Every structure is written in C-alpha cells, then in structure tokens.
Amino acid sequence: MGPTSQGSEVSPTAQGSEVSPTAQGSVLLLRVQKLVLLLRVQRLVLLLRVQRLVLLLRVQRLVLLLRVQRLVLLLRVQRFR
Incomplete structure (x- = not known):
C-alpha cells in the first residue's frame, strides 16, 4: 500500500510537470520570437543609418565636386584676364 500511495502522490506532480514544460516551452518560444523581431528591427535601423550615411557622403562628394568645378x-576666367 505504501508504494501505491507514493505512486498516487507522484502521479499528480508528474501530470503537473507534463503540463508546465509545454507552457514554459510556449513562453520561451514567444520570448525567442520577440528577440528575433527585435534583432530584425535593430538590423533595419542599422541599414537605414548606413544608407543615410552613404547618402550624406554622396552629397558631400557632390558638394566637393561642385567646389572644384567652381575653382x-x-x-x-583669371587666365583670360
């Protein structure tokens, strides 16, 4: 009778432990998905910053070219005077 009572005591906890890993798994999955989304957003932000820097560099290059042409x-004009 002792082993059966221990078995009955263990089975509810075993059932509880069977349910909680799936719940924990879904929570972990949601956390991982959230982290993946955050990483994607950060990557997009970095790409936008890089594109902005590239555009700024192009504008600066154009400005320098215009200054050189002006010079x-x-x-x-001075030679012809």
Whole structure:
C-alpha cells in the first residue's frame, strides 16, 4: 500500500510537470520570437543609418565636386584676364 500511495502522490506532480514544460516551452518560444523581431528591427535601423550615411557622403562628394568645378572656372576666367 505504501508504494501505491507514493505512486498516487507522484502521479499528480508528474501530470503537473507534463503540463508546465509545454507552457514554459510556449513562453520561451514567444520570448525567442520577440528577440528575433527585435534583432530584425535593430538590423533595419542599422541599414537605414548606413544608407543615410552613404547618402550624406554622396552629397558631400557632390558638394566637393561642385567646389572644384567652381575653382577651375575661376582659374580659367583669371587666365583670360
């Protein structure tokens, strides 16, 4: 009778432990999905920052080219004077 009473005591806890891992698993899955989404958002933010930097560099390059062209034109004008 002792082993059967122990068996009956163990089985409810065994059933409880069977239910909780699935609940824990779903919670962990949600946490992992949340982390994956956060990483994707961070990646997109970084990509946007990089694109912004690239655009800024292109604009600066264009500004420098325009300045050089202006200087070249000024030098040509001075030569003809």
